[in-house]
Amino acid sequence: MIRFQDVSKEFSPNNFGVKQVSFVVDPGEFVFVTGASGSGKTTLMRLIIREYTPSSGEIALFEQKLAGLRQREISALRQKIGIVFQDYKLLPELNVWENIALPLEIAGQPQTEIESRVTDLLKLIGLIEKPYLFPSQLSGGEAQRVGIARALSLGPKLIFADEPTGNLDSENTQTIVDLLRKINQLGTTIIFATHDLGLTKQEQVRILTLDGGMLVHDSKEKSKQTKPAASKNIDKTTPKKTKSKEEEKKTEIKKSSKKSDKKVMVSEESLE
Amino acid sequence: MQSFANALTTMRRTPYQSLAALLMVSVTFFVAYRLSFVLSGAHIVLSHFETSPQVIAFFKLDTEKQEMDQLAQSLTATANVSEVRLITQEQALKDYAKEYDDSPLLLELVTADVLPASVEVSATSVETLTKLAEKLRTEKIVDDVVYQQDIVEQLGSWTKALRIAGLVDVGILSFASFLTISIIITLKAANKKHSVAIMRLIGASNWYINKPFIIEGILYGVLGALLGWIAITAILLYLTPTLTTFFSGIIVFPLPLSFLLLQLGIGVLIGSILGGFASFVATNRFAQRA
Numbered sequence: 001m002i003r004f005q006d007v008s009k010e011f012s013p014n015n016f017g018v019k020q021v022s023f024v025v026d027p028g029e030f031v032f033v034t035g036a037s038g039s040g041k042t043t044l045m046r047l048i049i050r051e052y053t054p055s056s057g058e059i060a061l062f063e064q065k066l067a068g069l070r071q072r073e074i075s076a077l078r079q080k081i082g083i084v085f086q087d088y089k090l091l092p093e094l095n096v097w098e099n100i101a102l103p104l105e106i107a108g109q110p111q112t113e114i115e116s117r118v119t120d121l122l123k124l125i126g127l128i129e130k131p132y133l134f135p136s137q138l139s140g141g142e143a144q145r146v147g148i149a150r151a152l153s154l155g156p157k158l159i160f161a162d163e164p165t166g167n168l169d170s171e172n173t174q175t176i177v178d179l180l181r182k183i184n185q186l187g188t189t190i191i192f193a194t195h196d197l198g199l200t201k202q203e204q205v206r207i208l209t210l211d212g213g214m215l216v217h218d219s220k221e222k223s224k225q226t227k228p229a230a231s232k233n234i235d236k237t238t239p240k241k242t243k244s245k246e247e248e249k250k251t252e253i254k255k256s257s258k259k260s261d262k263k264v265m266v267s268e269e270s271l272e
Numbered sequence: 273m274q275s276f277a278n279a280l281t282t283m284r285r286t287p288y289q290s291l292a293a294l295l296m297v298s299v300t301f302f303v304a305y306r307l308s309f310v311l312s313g314a315h316i317v318l319s320h321f322e323t324s325p326q327v328i329a330f331f332k333l334d335t336e337k338q339e340m341d342q343l344a345q346s347l348t349a350t351a352n353v354s355e356v357r358l359i360t361q362e363q364a365l366k367d368y369a370k371e372y373d374d375s376p377l378l379l380e381l382v383t384a385d386v387l388p389a390s391v392e393v394s395a396t397s398v399e400t401l402t403k404l405a406e407k408l409r410t411e412k413i414v415d416d417v418v419y420q421q422d423i424v425e426q427l428g429s430w431t432k433a434l435r436i437a438g439l440v441d442v443g444i445l446s447f448a449s450f451l452t453i454s455i456i457i458t459l460k461a462a463n464k465k466h467s468v469a470i471m472r473l474i475g476a477s478n479w480y481i482n483k484p485f486i487i488e489g490i491l492y493g494v495l496g497a498l499l500g501w502i503a504i505t506a507i508l509l510y511l512t513p514t515l516t517t518f519f520s521g522i523i524v525f526p527l528p529l530s531f532l533l534l535q536l537g538i539g540v541l542i543g544s545i546l547g548g549f550a551s552f553v554a555t556n557r558f559a560q561r562a
Binding site for chain 1: 274466467470471472473474475476477478480
């Protein structure tokens with residue numbers, strides 16, 4: 001799904017955002033990108049959404065090389081990626097409903113489809129009773145959930161969450177992480193950038209660690225090295241233990257949702 | 273439809289900026305419509321003088337009818353002469369009586385004997401009239417020649433000067449309107465810089481972002497053209513009685529509705545092009561800076 005090959009972004013001589021970064025993210029993975037502030041997490045996101053072009057190296061997304069994309073193709077690419085920002089980046093003049101509907105309107109979806117999808121997403125994030133509030137009237141956690149709903153509105157295959165819990169308390173942080181985990185279980189690839197190492201300890205997921213723009217640790221590669229006999233299929237996804245009954249149920253949901261066109265638009269009930 | 277609603281909302285939320293743009297465009301179109309009326313009127317007046325009898329030769333009082341007829345016949349045979357009309361002393365008296373029918377005293381004092389017969393000659397070109405006037409002046413039976421070339425030429429030069437001055441005025445005002453719309457749209461886009469950046473990040477195309485601004489610019493142009501037209505039409509209707517008297521026999525008032533609607537249609541078209549182009553330039557400049 002995502003392939004970084006020796007990617008560097010040099011802003012000025014010897015001032016690198018990222019340096020010689022290489023990794024591959026497969027469909028359905030949940031990947032934490034960690035590192036201190038200034039380690040290159042946001043630069044990574046900006047490279048993925050083609051806000052930045054790499055100084056060297058090659059990036060491919062959805063089997064498509066990002067170099068040489070025209071403006072129209074970049075817009076189309078961004079519609080395939082859901083982005084969640086640390087500072088939410090909700091449009092202040094639009095209410096909750098309009099903010100979630102915005103990507104759908106940009107994509108030219110019919111009004112009936114927009115209404116249906118936004119209603120489903122409001123249920124998913126638990127804000128069905130606050131559709132007409134403006135961002136200034138929401139708490140941080142609520143605003144971030146709206147940001148996630150907006151990122152999900154077009155049913156993207158990939159969500160990049162750039163420090164989505166950076167401004168939240170521990171309770172809201174856990175809510176957001178749980179929400180993203182649920183979304184991941186429905187088949188969406190999640191890249192979760194955070195400097196909060198506490199979050200990564202709770203999860204059995206792949207971790208990419210950046211330091212000074214360089215990828216210094218990839219838990220997947222380490223896993224490969226320590227478990228050379230492990231099957232390729234297991235390596236591709238998050239480290240898995242023997243499947244519990246609950247996990248099997250989640251896998252079933254994931255499979256059935258993939259068959260549906262509206263895979264992300266499932267109701268809250270089905271998630272639970 | 274959504275972009276149209278967004279444009280109207282933006283206009284409502286920044287009333288003073290919107291009002292400034294609307295007033296500027298309205299004034300521009302008011303002046304443009306006024307120029308259009310003046311030039312159309314001048315054209316009609318000019319045509320009137322050009323097509324009315326242009327050379328009038330007054331015969332001496334003792335001229336025989338036969339001599340007048342001969343001269344009229346020779347004039348009719350001249351190339352480029354469109355009409356020759358002989359007015360006898362009796363006919364001149366009738367015309368005089370008709371003109372002064374409200375002054376019996378004047379009518380009592382005048383008889384056909386004191387009024388000279390005349391011949392009115394129209395031609396299709398000014399050059400022909402000049403030659404005819406010179407020829408008539410040499411005729412022994414002609415006492416005086418009145419030639420309207422001077423009036424036509426002077427009117428023509430006035431119209432030309434008016435057209436140039438008017439077009440310069442309208443050009444300057446149009447440029448000012450263009451700048452006003454452009455600056456206001458740039459300001460509004462700059463105010464939405466944050467939102468525009470977010471929309472770009474979530475995949476909005478340039479057209480999606482620019483569309484509401486361009487529609488807003490077109491609305492300024494169209495509404496300005498409409499307001500200018502309403503103002504000039506109201507003034508025209510108010511002045512219609514005065515103008516009817518002033519241009520009696522030359523221009524018919526009130527002006528036909530089809531003419532007024534044609535003016536409005538052309539104005540709205542030009543307004544939408546002006547507003548659309550100004551906002552297009554503004555959004556492009558903003559996009560380059562952003």
